[in-house]
Amino acid sequence: MKHLRLTTFLVAAAMATGATTGAMAQQDGGRLDLIVQPEPPGLMLGLVQNGPTQMVAGQIYESLLRYNKDLEPQPSLAKEWEIAEDGMTYTFKLQEGVTWHDGEPFTSADVVFSTVFLQDNHARFRGAFSHVESVEAPDDLTIVIKMKEPYGPFINAFEAGSMPIVPKHIYEGTDYATNEMNNTPIGTGPYKFVEWEKGSFIHLTKNEDYYIDGLPHIDDLYYRVVPDAASRAVAFETGEVQVLPGGAVENWDVKRLTEMEGVCSTSDGWEFFAPHAWMWLNNREGPTSNKLFRQAVMYAMDREFVKDVVWNGYGTVPTGPVSSKTNFYSDDVPQYPHDPEKAKELLAEMGYDGTPVRLLPLPYGETWQRWAEAVKQNLEEVGIKVDIDSADVAGWNEKTANWDYDMAFTYLYQYGDPALGVARNYVESQIKKGSPWNNVEGYVNPEMDKMWEAAALEPDNAKRQEMYTTIQKQIVEDVPVAWLLEIEFPTIYRCNVKNLITTGIGLNDGLRDAWIEE
Amino acid sequence: MTLWKRFLSNRGSLLGLAILIAVIAVALLAPVMFPRGPWAMVQRPFLVPFTNEDLPLGTDTLGRDVLAGLVYGARVSLLVGLVSTVMALLIGVPLGALAGFYGKWVDEGAMRFTEFFQTIPNFALAIVLVAILEPTLTSITIAIAIVSWPPVARLVRAEVMSVTKREYVDAARLAGLSNMHILVRQVLPNTVSPIIVMASLMVATAILLESSLSFLGLGDPNIMSWGFQIGAARTVIRSAWWLSFFPGVAIVLTVLALNLIGEGLNDALNPHLARKGR
Numbered sequence: 001m002k003h004l005r006l007t008t009f010l011v012a013a014a015m016a017t018g019a020t021t022g023a024m025a026q027q028d029g030g031r032l033d034l035i036v037q038p039e040p041p042g043l044m045l046g047l048v049q050n051g052p053t054q055m056v057a058g059q060i061y062e063s064l065l066r067y068n069k070d071l072e073p074q075p076s077l078a079k080e081w082e083i084a085e086d087g088m089t090y091t092f093k094l095q096e097g098v099t100w101h102d103g104e105p106f107t108s109a110d111v112v113f114s115t116v117f118l119q120d121n122h123a124r125f126r127g128a129f130s131h132v133e134s135v136e137a138p139d140d141l142t143i144v145i146k147m148k149e150p151y152g153p154f155i156n157a158f159e160a161g162s163m164p165i166v167p168k169h170i171y172e173g174t175d176y177a178t179n180e181m182n183n184t185p186i187g188t189g190p191y192k193f194v195e196w197e198k199g200s201f202i203h204l205t206k207n208e209d210y211y212i213d214g215l216p217h218i219d220d221l222y223y224r225v226v227p228d229a230a231s232r233a234v235a236f237e238t239g240e241v242q243v244l245p246g247g248a249v250e251n252w253d254v255k256r257l258t259e260m261e262g263v264c265s266t267s268d269g270w271e272f273f274a275p276h277a278w279m280w281l282n283n284r285e286g287p288t289s290n291k292l293f294r295q296a297v298m299y300a301m302d303r304e305f306v307k308d309v310v311w312n313g314y315g316t317v318p319t320g321p322v323s324s325k326t327n328f329y330s331d332d333v334p335q336y337p338h339d340p341e342k343a344k345e346l347l348a349e350m351g352y353d354g355t356p357v358r359l360l361p362l363p364y365g366e367t368w369q370r371w372a373e374a375v376k377q378n379l380e381e382v383g384i385k386v387d388i389d390s391a392d393v394a395g396w397n398e399k400t401a402n403w404d405y406d407m408a409f410t411y412l413y414q415y416g417d418p419a420l421g422v423a424r425n426y427v428e429s430q431i432k433k434g435s436p437w438n439n440v441e442g443y444v445n446p447e448m449d450k451m452w453e454a455a456a457l458e459p460d461n462a463k464r465q466e467m468y469t470t471i472q473k474q475i476v477e478d479v480p481v482a483w484l485l486e487i488e489f490p491t492i493y494r495c496n497v498k499n500l501i502t503t504g505i506g507l508n509d510g511l512r513d514a515w516i517e518e
Numbered sequence: 519m520t521l522w523k524r525f526l527s528n529r530g531s532l533l534g535l536a537i538l539i540a541v542i543a544v545a546l547l548a549p550v551m552f553p554r555g556p557w558a559m560v561q562r563p564f565l566v567p568f569t570n571e572d573l574p575l576g577t578d579t580l581g582r583d584v585l586a587g588l589v590y591g592a593r594v595s596l597l598v599g600l601v602s603t604v605m606a607l608l609i610g611v612p613l614g615a616l617a618g619f620y621g622k623w624v625d626e627g628a629m630r631f632t633e634f635f636q637t638i639p640n641f642a643l644a645i646v647l648v649a650i651l652e653p654t655l656t657s658i659t660i661a662i663a664i665v666s667w668p669p670v671a672r673l674v675r676a677e678v679m680s681v682t683k684r685e686y687v688d689a690a691r692l693a694g695l696s697n698m699h700i701l702v703r704q705v706l707p708n709t710v711s712p713i714i715v716m717a718s719l720m721v722a723t724a725i726l727l728e729s730s731l732s733f734l735g736l737g738d739p740n741i742m743s744w745g746f747q748i749g750a751a752r753t754v755i756r757s758a759w760w761l762s763f764f765p766g767v768a769i770v771l772t773v774l775a776l777n778l779i780g781e782g783l784n785d786a787l788n789p790h791l792a793r794k795g796r
Contacts, residue, residue, distance in 0.1 A: 230753060
């Protein structure tokens with residue numbers, strides 16, 4: 001079990017620069033080519049927050065904090081911070097001598113402005129800041145946030161993609177969405193935007209005036225757009241690109257590529273997101289509305305097989321709704337090993353009449369299609385009749401958002417805390433037609449809803465853990481969705497690229513510390 | 519010489535017939551040979567062919583028997599090929615016959631309608647149709663039928679036009695037979711041979727179309743077909759050649775067999791056109 005310390009703590013300013021002092025002599029210079037897949041729709045991180053945007057724009061924009069692989073906060077634009085004993089006040093001291101990429105000084109006014117900017121444009125930020133009473137800037141380098149109520153997960157809300165700090169001098173008083181500076185983003189980060197050749201590459205260059213001396217090390221970053229998975233694998237083999245982010249190539253190619261000489265891989269760098277895959281089981285109608293049926297599905301699936309075969313052994317079979325990498329995880333829950341006999345018993349007990357169920361795979365390529373086929377085969381072996389539906393991305397969004405499915409594959413990020421990334425899929429207030437990112441399965445449990453709410457506002461971490469353990473037990477018993485895998489996307493890179501993955505969001509902000517060995 | 523004898527005297531068509539009968543037999547016996555179906559995960563994945571006697575053609579990415587997939591795939595290919603061809607004939611033959619027999623505005627109308635379909639590339643139209651209808655075995659069969667009837671209509675129209683000008687048709691008219699009777703009983707039977715030849719080649723084309731659609735991921739995801747096998751193997755082609763090789767061979771052989779049969783029928787039905795030296 002992991003605990004998040006919420007007591008008052010101060011981090012010495014030395015840590016901000018301390019990150020660079022390693023045992024090995026680090027070399028400056030060089031050029032790094034990475035894959036970005038698919039091409040991001042934009043790079044203004046305050047307006048667009050999808051995966052590829054975060055990966056590129058995370059080098060341009062920064063937030064107040066960063067998070068290490070254990071999800072502990074680290075200095076970023078804030079060099080030190082303090083949380084009042086009662087959890088009602090957060091005070092941040094900002095770094096000195098920080099400038100925007102266009103030379104303007106960065107001050108606390110930019111932070112205050114960013115909270116206003118993001119209220120309008122960032123749903124997840126809006127959620128976290130609904131617990132905030134006021135944001136004040138007593139001086140140029142201090143930010144004081146006053147809370148309406150103690151909200152434990154708040155300290156996890158200062159990651160670059162969750163709360164990017166945007167420049168006030170560029171956006172104040174303009175129409176944010178149509179501001180032409182969106183095409184040439186200005187941030188405080190270690191790399192500056194140079195050029196974006198649509199359909200080909202995005203070029204970033206070293207920020208010479210970065211506020212941490214000696215960082216970054218690499219001169220130029222090229223994020224290459226290659227639409228076909230097989231071509232991406234070839235580009236890596238020929239050395240044209242040196243870094244393949246998680247998910248850039250089909251899983252079947254991962255093994256072949258990682259066995260090449262001079263190639264390293266790691267599944268680190270996803271701890272903050274902890275992508276959690278499951279099948280929504282429609283709790284409203286059809287056989288999946290019966291709890292016994294849903295439990296039978298859990299017993300019928302050979303999840304270890306899928307992990308080993310479809311995902312090459314990467315990932316972990318989850319015990320329930322909370323990822324083992326997320327805070328407040330508990331494994332004290334009912335277990336569902338692969339047990340076809342048990343599944344058949346449960347089906348007999350409920351009197352399953354052979355009504356076919358539709359299975360909607362995630363249209364993200366071969367891996368997901370094979371996964372659906374494996375699940376279908378598992379279910380048919382215990383006597384459940386399954387028809388695989390087919391849909392493209394738009395069709396998948398439409399079918400899941402309008403509840404037109406029996407079982408549907410999906411995966412969501414957890415953002416370090418059950419209140420941020422898990423609750424949204426299990427509480428009644430999140431049942432809203434039209435969005436595929438909420439309680440799509442239609443699980444209703446008023447008692448648990450109350451506990452979710454209480455746990456989010458509980459200042460004492462031990463009590464939070466207790467409540468989240470109870471919640472996990474109950475939800476795993478009810479099986480509102482069929483949990484499949486804690487996904488690990490291996491990042492594949494040439495071994496001469498050092499220090500690439502150092503934080504809980506990996507490549508999204510890792511290029512600050514990376515360097516290339518000649 | 520009878521038709522049958524002429525057909526069998528052609529070594530090529532004999533070979534084609536033998537292959538086709540074998541494929542049909544395998545397709546019929548599939549449930550007996552592999553009672554667990556083509557999707558059962560029976561062994562470790564990526565088992566190399568000819569290393570395990572129970573699984574002579576190896577296993578695929580999920581450990582499914584490649585041979586079982588081939589055998590069940592034969593059912594789908596033959597079914598789609600036959601049904602879509604019959605459907606295409608049911609559209610093309612009446613339309614072409616009416617156009618050729620009545621001529622004038624009927625011909626004009628029917629042929630402009632046919633051209634409308636002919637101007638759109640076959641495969642592109644099939645993709646659009648399947649995408650709109652959602653990929654199921656039925657929608658794929660219908661899509662293939664819709665893109666393959668125009669040549670039938672053209673052929674039948676030309677044949678009917680030439681037959682209608684013969685003297686015996688004039689005689690039939692003088693005898694007071696109705697138009698419909700003349701068309702159905704006197705004219706159409708004399709156009710059958712080119713239609714049969716064309717139909718056998720259309721089955722082959724339909725099998726290729728179905729495979730191409732499945733290869734692109736537009737197949738019915740619940741049905742194991744040869745095109746699906748190749749499409750699914752595309753991403754692993756460099757590490758597991760056999761996953762795309764064997765279904766590819768199956769497609770080549772079946773299509774070749776149908777083409778040989780078509781050619782044999784052509785020679786047998788039109789002995790005057792038959793090339794010499796066979």
